[in-house]
Amino acid sequence: MRNLLDFLYKYHHWLVFIVLEVVSVVLLFQYNSYQNSVWFSTASAMAGKVYELESKMTAYLSMAKENEELTMRNLYQERQLDQLRRLYAEATKDTTAAEMKELEFLSQYKLIPAKIVENSIHRLENLIMIDKGRKDGVEPDMGVACGNGVVGVVYLVSDHYSVVISALNTASSRISCAIRGRGYFGYLHWYGGDPTVAYVEDIPRHAKFNLGEWMVTSGFSSIFPSGVQVGRIEQAYNSSDGLSYKLKIRLSTDFCNVRDVVVISDKSIAERAALMQAARDSISFKQRQ
Amino acid sequence: MKIELINRMVMFFSLLVAQVLILNHVHMFEVGTPLLYVYFAITFRRHFPKWLVLLSCFMLGLMVDIFSNTPGLASSVMTVTGLAQCYLLNLIVPRDSAADLASSIKTLGFSKFVTLSALLTLLYCVLFFALEAFNFFDIWMWLARSLVSSALTLVLIVAIESVRSR
Numbered sequence: 528m529r530n531l532l533d534f535l536y537k538y539h540h541w542l543v544f545i546v547l548e549v550v551s552v553v554l555l556f557q558y559n560s561y562q563n564s565v566w567f568s569t570a571s572a573m574a575g576k577v578y579e580l581e582s583k584m585t586a587y588l589s590m591a592k593e594n595e596e597l598t599m600r601n602l603y604q605e606r607q608l609d610q611l612r613r614l615y616a617e618a619t620k621d622t623t624a625a626e627m628k629e630l631e632f633l634s635q636y637k638l639i640p641a642k643i644v645e646n647s648i649h650r651l652e653n654l655i656m657i658d659k660g661r662k663d664g665v666e667p668d669m670g671v672a673c674g675n676g677v678v679g680v681v682y683l684v685s686d687h688y689s690v691v692i693s694a695l696n697t698a699s700s701r702i703s704c705a706i707r708g709r710g711y712f713g714y715l716h717w718y719g720g721d722p723t724v725a726y727v728e729d730i731p732r733h734a735k736f737n738l739g740e741w742m743v744t745s746g747f748s749s750i751f752p753s754g755v756q757v758g759r760i761e762q763a764y765n766s767s768d769g770l771s772y773k774l775k776i777r778l779s780t781d782f783c784n785v786r787d788v789v790v791i792s793d794k795s796i797a798e799r800a801a802l803m804q805a806a807r808d809s810i811s812f813k814q815r816q
Numbered sequence: 817m818k819i820e821l822i823n824r825m826v827m828f829f830s831l832l833v834a835q836v837l838i839l840n841h842v843h844m845f846e847v848g849t850p851l852l853y854v855y856f857a858i859t860f861r862r863h864f865p866k867w868l869v870l871l872s873c874f875m876l877g878l879m880v881d882i883f884s885n886t887p888g889l890a891s892s893v894m895t896v897t898g899l900a901q902c903y904l905l906n907l908i909v910p911r912d913s914a915a916d917l918a919s920s921i922k923t924l925g926f927s928k929f930v931t932l933s934a935l936l937t938l939l940y941c942v943l944f945f946a947l948e949a950f951n952f953f954d955i956w957m958w959l960a961r962s963l964v965s966s967a968l969t970l971v972l973i974v975a976i977e978s979v980r981s982r
Contacts, residue, residue: 540866540899547874547895554881555888555947565950 595640598787601674602638602755609707609743609754616708636752637792639664641671644688648722648782653693655679659790660687668750668800670702670791676756676779677702677715677744678788689790695722695782704757705745706736712745715757715776722782725758730772736760742776751791756780820861828876831856836883847957848964853880853890854940855973857897858933862909862917866902873898886948893943897936908932922981933973934966941966 535542556566641663645656659665661684671678671691679691680702694702695717704727705712711734713727727742740760746753762775831853839850857873877894881887905919908928921929941962949958 540870540902543867543870544895544899547870548892551874551877551888551892551895553888554878555892558887559889562947562950 595787598674599638599640599789602672602789602791605756606636606752606754612708613754635793635795637664639790639792641665641689641788641790643786643788646693646782646785648693648695651697651719653695653782654682655691655693657689657691657788657790658687660685660689662686664792665689665790666792669793670744670751670755671788672751672755672791673780673785673788675781675785676758677751678780678782678785680750681790693782694725694778694780702751702757703745703748704742705747705753706730706734706760707741707743707754709734709736709740710745711736712747713771713774715742723778724761725776725778727774727776728766728771730763730774732771734772736763738762742774750793752793755791824872827856827859828872832876832879832883835880840884842968844968845964847961848968849961850968850972851890851937851941851944851965852969852972853877854894854897854937854969855933855976857894857901857940858936858973859919860898860901860905861919862905862913863915864902866899869898869902870895889947890944893940893947896943897940900939901932901936904932904935920981921977929977930970930974933977934970937966937969937973938962941969 556563639659641657641659643655644658645654647653647655655671655678657665657671665681665684667681667684669681671681677694679693679696681689682692683690694715697717697719702715703712704715711730713729715725715727717725730736738760742757742760744751744753744755744757756779758776758778758780760774761777764773764775766773835851835853839852842849853876856876857869860869873894874891877889877891878887880890880894884890901919908931909917909924917923919929919932924932945958945961945965946952952958
């Protein structure tokens with residue numbers, strides 16, 4: 528305190544100087560209309576610049592949220608489009624009924640937005656970790672997709688995180704897909720190597736399709752709803768037994784660059800799984816008899 | 817001290833009257849106006865209380881402002897000049913000179929006094945016209961006004977000082 532007072536005493540003329548200058552400047556801007564207007568316009572221009580910068584920054588920061596929303600929206604619209612395409616193909620006469628059917632179809636699924644926290648593409652068995660878990664409603668065997676297409680299937684779930692078996696996994700692939708608009712289906716397989724290419728086997732030989740057509744999920748596996756993009760058909764080979772085609776698929780999801788995903792929760796999965804299990808049990812029971 | 821204060825006050829009012837009544841109406845070459853009241857700031861003796869220097873300079877500036885309808889303009893620049901004078905005078909005079917050395921031709925000598933006056937006058941004019949224009953779009957006009965005005969002021973100061981030193 529003493530030092531402060533000494534300091535003030537020693538340099539009191541600077542204090543006087545600052546006070547007098549402040550008074551002068553206030554007088555200058557208060558009572559001179561020219562200086563006042565110049566000051567005012569410069570100050571408002573500066574403030575405008577600062578606010579502009581601030582709004583740019585907040586826009587940038589809110590982009591993550593926007594991205595998430597767009598992913599959701601994209602997936603939703605993709606499925607809607609698929610539904611419409613199918614309905615159009617069926618050439619339904621009654622449009623109100625078609626619309627109701629579509630809404631019913633869409634409300635069947637719940638979408639849980641999530642972020643990928645860990646990802647790999649270079650191993651043979653690639654796993655992905657996402658930041659949503661049991662507490663957010665994620666269960667094993669739910670499908671995971673991003674705005675561009677399928678990503679994988681939930682395998683293990685903890686309270687706040689989940690491990691997803693990527694579509695790029697040689698050990699197990701359970702994604703059933705079909706050629707869009709034609710309905711021939713098979714299972715997606717990946718044999719390692721190029722993370723942008725996978726194969727679909729068991730497409731019957733009488734199936735008609737063109738190269739470049741889209742593969743979408745079939746909806747048979749009850750993991751994914753039908754119509755989620757998988758990729759484009761790039762080439763068709765004969766399978767080793769010669770009874771079916773093996774299709775080379777250029778995946779639409781860029782696994783190297785995927786960040787925002789959604790977990791697709793289907794309320795009917797449990798019911799379907801239980802029914803299927805019951806059927807299997809019943810058949811094996813009959814066979815044993 | 818008392819006599820000095822009275823002297824200062826007389827100088828204060830005579831410079832104010834001269835500036836307001838006569839010199840404010842001089843516009844040489846449409847650009848130069850002598851700002852003689854800066855002479856008040858130049859002539860403070862060494863180790864004069866700094867706060868008093870600042871305050872009296874501010875008051876003189878404010879008075880000039882009131883009469884020329886530019887509140888805050890001359891007062892702010894006069895305050896800066898007052899502060900600069902305290903430090904400049906200490907720089908110019910030898911360290912061992914008297915503590916109450918007056919700032920005039922008689923005590924400092926012609927060249928030192930003119931240097932001091934020229935520096936302070938130039939500082940004053942440059943700041944004054946910068947603040948008056950308040951932008952730098954017409955930089956040549958600003959420089960011309962500063963230079964012509966400080967030259968005029970300096971001539972007047974030297975004239976007065978040589979009369980006083982006799």
